[in-house]
Amino acid sequence: MNVCAECRLPMDREHEDERCGACVALAGRDLDISVAPLERTDLELVLAWRSNTEVYRHFRDQDAPLEWEDHVEWFESRDVRRHDFVISYDERRVGVVSLDDDDAVSVYLGDVSARGQGVATNAVRWLCDRFADRAPLFADVHADNDASKRLFEHCGFERKKQTGDWIRYVYES
Ligand SMILES: CC(C)(COP(=O)(O)OP(=O)(O)OC[C@H]1O[C@@H](n2cnc3c(N)ncnc32)[C@H](O)[C@@H]1OP(=O)(O)O)[C@@H](O)C(=O)NCCC(=O)NCCS
Numbered sequence: 820m821n822v823c824a825e826c827r828l829p830m831d832r833e834h835e836d837e838r839c840g841a842c843v844a845l846a847g848r849d850l851d852i853s854v855a856p857l858e859r860t861d862l863e864l865v866l867a868w869r870s871n872t873e874v875y876r877h878f879r880d881q882d883a884p885l886e887w888e889d890h891v892e893w894f895e896s897r898d899v900r901r902h903d904f905v906i907s908y909d910e911r912r913v914g915v916v917s918l919d920d921d922d923a924v925s926v927y928l929g930d931v932s933a934r935g936q937g938v939a940t941n942a943v944r945w946l947c948d949r950f951a952d953r954a955p956l957f958a959d960v961h962a963d964n965d966a967s968k969r970l971f972e973h974c975g976f977e978r979k980k981q982t983g984d985w986i987r988y989v990y991e992s
Pocket residue numbers: 873874877878925926927928929933934935936937938939940941958959960961964965966967969970973
C-alpha cells in the first residue's frame with residue numbers, strides 16, 4: 820500500500836510527491852511544522868507532558884498524573900480508528916494532535932515555548948484536512964479554555980451546544 824512518508828497514512832492514489840496532500844499543504848505553511856505517528860519511543864515524553872497539571876487540567880478524561888504502566892497499556896490497546904500524531908516544530912517534538920475512535924479531535928502542546936505561534940491551529944487544520952472523510956469531527960472544550968476555543972473556531976469548528984462547563988464544537992468539513 821502507498822503510504823505518506825510523513826503521517827504514514829495510506830494514500831489512495833499515486834502521488835508525484837512521497838507525501839499526502841495534507842502533509843504537503845502543512846509543509847507549505849509559514850511555520851516549520853510536521854506530524855508523525857506516535858511511536859513507542861515517544862511515550863516517555865508524552866507521559867511527562869500529560870503529567871503536567873498545566874496540560875491535563877484542560878482534559879475532560881484526566882484529573883491526575885499518568886502512571887507509566889497504564890500509559891503503555893493505553894498505547895498498546897488503542898482502537899484502530901484512533902490516530903495520535905506527534906507534532907514537531909522547528910525540528911523538535913512539541914505536542915500531540917489526535918483523532919479518537921468516536922471522531923473527537925484533541926490537541927495539546929507539552930512544550931510551552933511553542934505556544935502562541937499558530938502551531939496547534941496548523942496541526943488541527945492538518946488533521947481536519949487528512950480526516951475529512953470522517954467528518955463531522957468534534958471537540959469538547961472547557962468554557963474557561965480561551966486558547967482552545969479560539970483555536971477550534973479558527974479551524975472552522977462551530978459551537979453547537981454547552982453541557983455544564985463543556986462546549987461542543989463541530990467540524991462539518
Ligand atoms: C490550547 C493549545 C493547544 C493552543 O496551542 P497554541 O499553539 O498556543 O495555539 P495557537 O498559537 O494556534 O493559537 C490559537 C489561538 O489561541 C490564542 N491563544 C493562545 N494562547 C492563549 C492564551 N493563553 N489565552 C488566550 N488565548 C490564547 C491565540 O492567540 C490564537 O488565537 P488568535 O489567532 O485569535 O490570536 C495550548 O495552549 C495547550 O496545549 N493548552 C493546554 C492543553 C489544552 O488546553 N488542549 C486543548 C484541550 S480541548
